[in-house]
Amino acid sequence: MALGGARFRYIISSNTLGRFGLAMGEGAKRILLVEDTEVNRVVVRRLVRELNVSLEEAENGQAAVDLIRGGRTYDLILMDKEMPVVDGHEATRQIRSLGVTTPIVALSGDSLESDRDLFLQAGADEFQPKPLTRDKLINIFSRYGLDYD
Amino acid sequence: MEVSRLQRRYIDFISALFHEGFLDSQFTELQHLQDESNPDFVSEVASLFFEDSERLLNELSRTLDQQTVDFKKIDAHVHQLKGSSASIGAQRVKNVCLTFRSCCDENNLEGCLGCLQQVKQECYLVKNKLDALFRLEQQILATGGVVPIMSKD
Numbered sequence: 001m002a003l004g005g006a007r008f009r010y011i012i013s014s015n016t017l018g019r020f021g022l023a024m025g026e027g028a029k030r031i032l033l034v035e036d037t038e039v040n041r042v043v044v045r046r047l048v049r050e051l052n053v054s055l056e057e058a059e060n061g062q063a064a065v066d067l068i069r070g071g072r073t074y075d076l077i078l079m080d081k082e083m084p085v086v087d088g089h090e091a092t093r094q095i096r097s098l099g100v101t102t103p104i105v106a107l108s109g110d111s112l113e114s115d116r117d118l119f120l121q122a123g124a125d126e127f128q129p130k131p132l133t134r135d136k137l138i139n140i141f142s143r144y145g146l147d148y149d
Numbered sequence: 150m151e152v153s154r155l156q157r158r159y160i161d162f163i164s165a166l167f168h169e170g171f172l173d174s175q176f177t178e179l180q181h182l183q184d185e186s187n188p189d190f191v192s193e194v195a196s197l198f199f200e201d202s203e204r205l206l207n208e209l210s211r212t213l214d215q216q217t218v219d220f221k222k223i224d225a226h227v228h229q230l231k232g233s234s235a236s237i238g239a240q241r242v243k244n245v246c247l248t249f250r251s252c253c254d255e256n257n258l259e260g261c262l263g264c265l266q267q268v269k270q271e272c273y274l275v276k277n278k279l280d281a282l283f284r285l286e287q288q289i290l291a292t293g294g295v296v297p298i299m300s301k302d
Contacts, residue, residue, distance in 0.1 A: 037229050037233050037236070038197060038201065038233075039194060039198050039201060039232075039233035039237065040236045042193075043179065043182075043194060043236050046187065046190060047182065082225070109228075109231055109232050109235055130235060130236075131175050131178075131235050133175075134178070
């Protein structure tokens with residue numbers, strides 16, 4: 001159905017995600033989401049639901065560093081920039097200083113080059129603008145070997 | 150007959166919300182995450198957003214009302230509102246937040262006060278619009294219809 005250039009479709013069945021549409025089971029990759037805004041966490045939680053990953057959440061950079069110091073290990077870290085207590089730049093730096101080599105994908109709503117540079121200097125692997133979408137996440141997961149071919 | 154009339158109204162209404170800039174593609178993204186196991190996902194995320202924005206707007210009013218205004222604190226609250234509005238696709242709210250943050254950077258009290266009024270107004274407007282949209286969805290479902298969702302491409 002088209003209207004003013006927009007296209008509509010009727011969604012009847014569940015969303016399917018092809019090769020990613022697996023139930024979370026043994027061997028699920030572990031993702032740490034570091035994000036202070038609850039709405040954003042709820043959306044990411046829903047985005048990853050069919051992606052066969054196990055998601056843990058930290059509300060700020062300090063909570064993330066504490067989880068890692070406590071022995072938690074992850075296959076990927078999604079790190080927001082601006083957060084209370086310890087921000088994303090500093091948390092990334094601290095995580096790297098602990099010798100952790102887990103890929104860190106930095107996230108920010110402001111696509112400023114300075115943010116990107118600071119994150120990369122702190123040890124992030126890449127920088128992605130927010131908000132995340134399912135397609136963006138699938139691409140990120142693929143790049144870091146979190147897919148299931 | 151009734152269902153198709155409601156579906157047409159729905160399409161007209163949501164198209165206008167996009168056309169007038171109230172919503173952007175992130176809202177469509179959320180709609181595509183809604184399925185039988187999460188039939189109210191979009192309205193639940195929207196409710197969470199409006200609860201959170203009410204809290205942040207109250208905090209902003211209080212902080213801007215102080216004798217000495219802490220612009221860093223204001224900026225942190227606006228940052229949160231910007232992030233959550235972007236996550237639900239409330240484009241006009243997000244855009245005012247961008248201007249609001251520039252005013253914070255410049256320690257521009259007048260500008261911040263103006264932006265606070267504007268962002269309150271935009272939150273109020275988009276809440277009313279989304280309430281009406283969700284009511285229309287319920288009417289379509291009650292008549293046995295399926296809610297039309299805009300394609301992402």
